[in-house]
Amino acid sequence: MVIVDKSKCDNCGTCVAMCSPAALRLDKAGIAVSEKCVECGACVKICPIGAIRSGIKENHA
Amino acid sequence: MPDKKHFNVVVVGAGPAGANAARHAALGGLSVCLLDRLEAPSHPVRCGEGVGLKGMSLSVAIKPEWILSAIRRVKMISPSGTLVELANIGESYIIDRSIFDSDIVKSAIEAGAEFRNNTNVDAAERLTNGKYACHIGSEKVTADCLVLADGVESRLARDLGWNTRLSPSNMETCAIARVSDPSIAADAIEFHVGNRFAPGGYAWVMPRGEGIANVGLGILGSHSISGGADEFLTAFINHRFPNRTDLTNRNCGGVPVAPWLDPLVRGGVMIVGDAARQVNALNGGGIAYALHAGQLAGEAALLAFVNGKFDETKLSIYQKKWAKGHGKNQRITNDLKNFLITRRDDAFYDRIAESLKKRKALGYLSVFLRTFAGHPVMMWKTMKLFG
Secondary structure, three states, X not given: OOEEOOOOOOOOOHHHHHOOOXXXXXXXXXXXXXXXXXXXXXXXXXXOOOOEEOXXXXXXX | OOOOOEEEEEXXXXXXXXXXXXXXXXXXXXXXXXXXXXXXXXXXXXXXXXXXXXXXXXXXXXXXXXXXXXXXXXXXXXXXXXXXXEEEOOOEEEEOHHHHHXXXXXXXXXXXXXXXXXXXXXXXXXXXXXXXXXXXXXXXXXXXEEEXXXXXXXXXXXXXXXXXXXXXXXXXXXXXXXXEOOOOOOOEEEEEEOOOOOOOOEEEEEEEEOOEEEEEEEXXXXXXXXXXXXXXXXXXXXXXXXXXXXXXXXXXXXXXXXXXXXXXXXXXXXXXXXXXXXXXXXXXXXXXXHXXXXXXXXXXXXXXXXXXXXXXXXXXXXXXXXXHOHHHHHHHHHHHHHHHHHHOOHHHHHHHHHHHOOOOOEEHHHHHHHHOOOXXXXXXXXXXXXX
């Protein structure tokens, strides 16, 4: 699953529109990632302020 | 008194599209509930705040108290820095979106709509009795007719059967800030084109007054890397405003640049505004389209209630009217955008800027006709859009 850095995230919702499996949602607490995430990376690439990173890379780091 | 639980119409999202839909439905006497997840809708403002009189006048009269500045000139700056100035641009303004948006919400409330802020809809579904339920935590609100105006981040549409996923080439990823700088003229918009500042998009300066402006840019999603928009904005601001005295209100966002969503109506649900991609794909502007779509959706809801009975098949009038009105032009803006992205490069923009830089009283039409020269279909579409 991708990881959203809440300290950076501006809650703009751009990533939600890009998410193919509908794994992202914008609610009151900000962007929530569900288990439907397939790590395709579309949200990582589109995020205007670089607040989303891949969880896979994180695990391998 | 307990909160009311059922309405003729529930509108999710109180930006210009949703609030105007709520207003028009309520004006006709329907019970309407307007929901927004935020304390104040459209906050923070993620917008250049520029509007044209022609597009807006279909739906509202622009109020003097909305206007921050009146635009007389458009400066187009080519990738290598050649300036082309347009003076023949039609009446356009920079408006204060905070005041404007809250005024549209107020007008919906005055028309009789019930406004609930701080109300996040977690999910929406069609019930077995044909009505719709919006789930808000452990509560729910039901409606005969649902209007989705929940923005580019719309998720409810997916709950209700639409495939709203956008591809990266149909999304601009944007960053925006407010800049104070003595070089900002209150009457001039600036568009900076080219890959140096905004690959697959453009950077813009929209003056909120003498010496202060909204400054932003959009990058096409397919050209973006993580954090790209924000970094490009920093680079642009450093280039254009080395002597700035202030830099505040940094925000980001996404603008759909795609054909409008078809269908706009499913069962008893209508979708409007950014959620329906009702955005000018050439310039990213969406306020006029949103207001117009909201009005058409509100009016369609009215028509669908006959003697208190709801006939959802009558909602199709919304899409028919949209398709004949702004919808036609919206499709053209997307065709032109696609052409520009794939067929025009920085060197081309520099060449036409050189050829146009001395011309007086230029309008958008002349500039775009030159941009599409040699491509009759694109020129014809440009005529339809700007002629």
